[in-house]
Amino acid sequence: xxxxxxxxxxxxxxxxxxxxxxxxxxxxxxxxxxxxxxxxxxxxxxxxxxxxxxxxxxxxxxxxxxxxxxxxxxxxxxxxxxxxxxxxxxxxxxxxxxxxxxxxxxxxxxxxx
Amino acid sequence: xxxxxxxxxxxxxxxxxxxxxxxxxxxxxxxxxxxxxxxxxxxxxxxxxxxxxxxxxxxxxxxxxxxxxxxxxxxxxxxxxxxxxxxxxxxxxxxxxxxxxxxxxxxxxxxxx
Numbered sequence: 001x002x003x004x005x006x007x008x009x010x011x012x013x014x015x016x017x018x019x020x021x022x023x024x025x026x027x028x029x030x031x032x033x034x035x036x037x038x039x040x041x042x043x044x045x046x047x048x049x050x051x052x053x054x055x056x057x058x059x060x061x062x063x064x065x066x067x068x069x070x071x072x073x074x075x076x077x078x079x080x081x082x083x084x085x086x087x088x089x090x091x092x093x094x095x096x097x098x099x100x101x102x103x104x105x106x107x108x109x110x111x112x113x
Numbered sequence: 114x115x116x117x118x119x120x121x122x123x124x125x126x127x128x129x130x131x132x133x134x135x136x137x138x139x140x141x142x143x144x145x146x147x148x149x150x151x152x153x154x155x156x157x158x159x160x161x162x163x164x165x166x167x168x169x170x171x172x173x174x175x176x177x178x179x180x181x182x183x184x185x186x187x188x189x190x191x192x193x194x195x196x197x198x199x200x201x202x203x204x205x206x207x208x209x210x211x212x213x214x215x216x217x218x219x220x221x222x223x224x225x226x
Contacts, residue, residue: 004155032213043117043203043217044156051212089155099144099163099213100171103156 002027002094006104013080014112021075021107023090028068031093035064035075038087038106047088048075080111115140119204119218126194127226134189134221136204142216143209145187146171147179149200150220156203162187163209194225 003026013019023033032051036044048057048064050073056065063076073090087108091101117138126132138145146161148171158171162181176198178190187206191198201222205215 034214036217041219043219044205044215045217046214049212049214091156093213099207099209100146100158100161101156101213101215103148105153105155 002030002092002102004090004092004102004104006088006090006107008107009105010108010110012110012112015080015082017080017111018076018078019080019109021077021088021090021109023073023075023104025071025073025092025102027094028071029094030068033064033066033073033090033092034101035062035073036089036091038089044089077109080109082111082113085109085111115216117204117206117216117218119202119221121221122219123222125224125226128195129193132191132194132223134191134202134204134223136187136189136218137185138187138204138206138216139185140206140216141184142206143184144213144215145181145204145206146215147177147187147189148203148205149173149198150203151200159189159202194223196225199223199225 034049035047050066061078087106089106091103143164147159148156150156160179162168204218207215
């Protein structure tokens with residue numbers, strides 16, 4: 001059964017720093033990996049999706065990488081801002097037919113002004 | 114505006130009193146699913162539906178029912194709620210084919226006393 005782990009569980013950084021969030025998964029037979037953002041009282045918003053055949057995806061200040069063979073992904077946030085404060089979740093879509101996502105527990109990020 | 118709408122957003126009930134949480138999407142998505150989110154456990158899938166009249170169990174289906182009579186609606190039914198179903202619930206939808214970018218509702222916080 002797929003397991004997804006995110007480290008650290010919480011992270012606090014001063015504004016302007018570059019930072020990396022980590023995600024690892026146990027079964028490399030995946031279709032894709034997604035990074036989501038969750039704000040308090042709101043649902044999840046998809047940030048980046050990396051197909052299993054891809055190595056990375058970029059959107060603005062965000063860059064996500066995928067190393068499927070080692071079961072790892074990183075989310076790089078450049079020049080962090082207080083508005084980036086949120087919980088970041090990674091999720092993998094397994095190799096079955098159900099299109100099910102398996103989520104990590106998330107990293108709670110606080111960017112201090 | 115593309116959206117997934119859940120109602121109610123907050124609900125307090127007592128053990129054994131049947132309740133329904135509604136979910137509706139306006140994107141003509143085939144795939145819809147329900148997740149629950151608990152501290153330290155991440156999001157876990159309860160049920161999913163690949164299309165009208167097609168539903169299947171996720172990882173934690175016990176105590177829940179769903180139906181998919183129309184493409185846009187996917188209600189979650191708790192026939193006899195128990196305190197261990199106190200949680201934050203999310204509905205999500207996506208296209209069945211192509212990239213599985215899932216759109217999430219804002220969540221329903223349920224407390225069962």
